[in-house]
Amino acid sequence: MSFRRVLAVFAGILPASLVAVIVFLAVYSWPAVRFNGVGFVTSSTWNLGNTYGSPILRDGVQVLPGAHYGILFLVAGTLLSTLLALVIAVPVGVGAAIFLAEAVPGQLRLWLSFLVELLAAVPSVVFGLWGYAVLIPLLGHTIFPIMQRLLGFVPFLGGPTGSGYGLLTAGIVLSLMIVPLIAATLRDAILAEPMVVRESAAALGATKFETVWKVVLPGVRKILIGVTILATGRALGETMAVLMVSGNALNYLPPNIYSPISTMAAFIVSQLDSALQDPTGLAVRSLAEVALMLSVISVGVNTLARLVLYRAGLKDARV
Amino acid sequence: MSGAALTGEEAPFPQREAARLGRMRRRRMQSLLGWGLCALGFGLLAFAMGWILLLVLLRGISALTPKVFLEVTQGTGGGLLNAIEGTLLIGAGSMLLAVPLGVAAGMYAAQFKHSWFASAIRFMADVLVGVPSIVLGYFGYITMVEGLGWQFSLAAACITIAILCLPYICRTTELALSQVPAAMQEAAFALGAGEGRVAWRIALPVAMPGILTGVLLAFAISVGETAPLIYTAGWSSYLWNGQLVRSPVGYLTYAIWAFINEPFASANALAYAAALLVTLIVLLISIAARLVLLRRQGAR
Structure with a gap:
């Protein structure tokens, strides 16, 4: 051969x-x-x-x-926690990318960028540990009650604040886990934008920030869309950190943003022991159906993300 | 807008001049605010990273006793020797499987980059990266742990983690090989070397540092993984007995997850010690890989 x-x-x-x-x-x-x-x-x-x-x-x-x-509550928990994570991670990631690419000089940029990339290397279970030991007491005892008092009139922000395990906590931890991907990819894309674009904007009298915000950023919007979809896929399938901070709710839809939830990925881990109690094996097979759904969703989301990124000329997106 | 600016300069229209200055001031303030928000975004990230590191370092160091390295886990106390051994075994075993296959896939994608199969490999690797690790774990569970009757075992764990690491090794190998100068390979072809000889003797040695960096990063991923191992490796408080199948293995990330929820201080201390070890291994590998990359870029 x-x-x-x-x-x-x-x-x-x-x-x-x-x-x-x-x-x-x-x-x-x-x-x-x-x-x-x-x-x-x-x-x-x-x-x-x-x-x-x-x-x-x-x-x-x-x-x-x-x-x-029936896993509607898992679908809801997965989608809502991912949505919250994106709402936090996209603005923070865009801000950090602009800061790293445009506001920091060469050598310092290297080191600060490195800090962001290290955050991406921290294992999921360590994020979970931090969420469990630090974030949950802080949110549950202090921040959630304050939020509820100030913003209680807004739908989903009122009602009982619980113990700190729940949807918003999971969203915050998830956002920290996906934001390095967004920030690092976007920073590279901004740095790769041609200098002549910036010079033209400056010649028209734009301030430096206006140049970045109104000229450079629109130029990389396809990459931003692609990497956001990619990050969505990550958040949908994240397991350990969510398992440790979500409260592992069973059989109900979250009434508000503080409520315990569970996600499809976390549920597969938390339910195996109990599923094995079913002598017919149907419970284990139903968990497999959850895994199948999760894999089909993630293949779909990642395919979409890659198509958008390939189209945007980013063949070697970070993995 | 430009009309106002022009007339402001040519003729004394104090109101327009004032409006122009006001607009300038507003734009400057907006820009300043924009930079501030961007810095805030980065600051949040750096703050979170610092906080996580601080927690793991402080609690971890105070929990790190010689016992952690010398004894196996006993109930909720003892040490982590079994878990350290297990983590290294799983990492080494999965690399043994994933490196040849991943490098082969990356080599195909780089050396025959215009073929449809190379595109397929690249695309499948990118998609496989996005498949949640717990799905791979469940796959390992139904096929190997249950289907083949291996039960929780080193073999099931290594194969599952190998699948997880394949796309990373494939993509870094492809990237490293694609940076080998084409002229170098063409020269070898001109001297009569075949495709195999060029790939093995010319391209691979030149790309070796990049490939090794990818392998190191994949090893770091295997050290930090938890979810797929819960389904394939199980957990054991004993040292490895040399069995590939039908014998569960312990690993550090399990200790973090399981022992932090125990109501005993000794168990919590073990969780923090495990977290420190895992974080240190992963971060040190990342830093080393980054330095190698930087040096190569600097040399060029």
């Missing part, structure tokens, strides 16, 4: 493993997909049924009496 053929065989393992992940999850969760139907995403009840009862046959699947699997 030629060198190219041999290399292709080894190289093919990477694409093959992505395909294998999705195919195996789909095949394994198929009985659950059939049993749960559309109700899986439209109802908010995750109930293994009576684990002491004897399994009955329903829709051609062995199930425990009373079993019902």
